[in-house]
Amino acid sequence: MSLPSRIALRTVLNIVLVWALAAYLPQYLTIVGGIPAFVIIGALLTLLNILVRPLLDLVTLPLKLVATILAFVLANGVFLWLVNAVAQRMDPSLVVFRIERGLGGWIVLMLVFGLANWTMKVLLK
Numbered sequence: 384m385s386l387p388s389r390i391a392l393r394t395v396l397n398i399v400l401v402w403a404l405a406a407y408l409p410q411y412l413t414i415v416g417g418i419p420a421f422v423i424i425g426a427l428l429t430l431l432n433i434l435v436r437p438l439l440d441l442v443t444l445p446l447k448l449v450a451t452i453l454a455f456v457l458a459n460g461v462f463l464w465l466v467n468a469v470a471q472r473m474d475p476s477l478v479v480f481r482i483e484r485g486l487g488g489w490i491v492l493m494l495v496f497g498l499a500n501w502t503m504k505v506l507l508k
Contacts, residue, residue, distance in 0.1 A: 390433070463492055
């Protein structure tokens with residue numbers, strides 16, 4: 384699909400979206416002016432998405448990176464917590480799994496296990 388066609392389609396979809404929001408969620412959005420108002424707001428959304436969105440994406444990139452890293456660390460923390468919970472219920476003569484050095488040890492191990500597992504996943508595809 385050509386760029387002008389994609390822009391036109393996006394504009395039409397934004398017009399429909401604005402109409403649907405105003406029609407079905409009037410407690411959150413009020414648009415006065417009828418069909419011309421919906422067209423203007425839909426076109427404005429499309430134009431700003433084309434012109435401003437790349438700049439906003441660039442400005443918010445550090446926040447997205449921090450959020451991704453935080454989610455990565457938390458997911459691996461839950462994984463380690465599960466391993467620890469299961470290992471604690473095993474016979475100590477068979478296995479002892481202990482994370483040393485408090486929160487710092489947990490953070491280091493979450494990062495190392497996460498990176499190692501991600502690397503293995505990529506390499507073994």
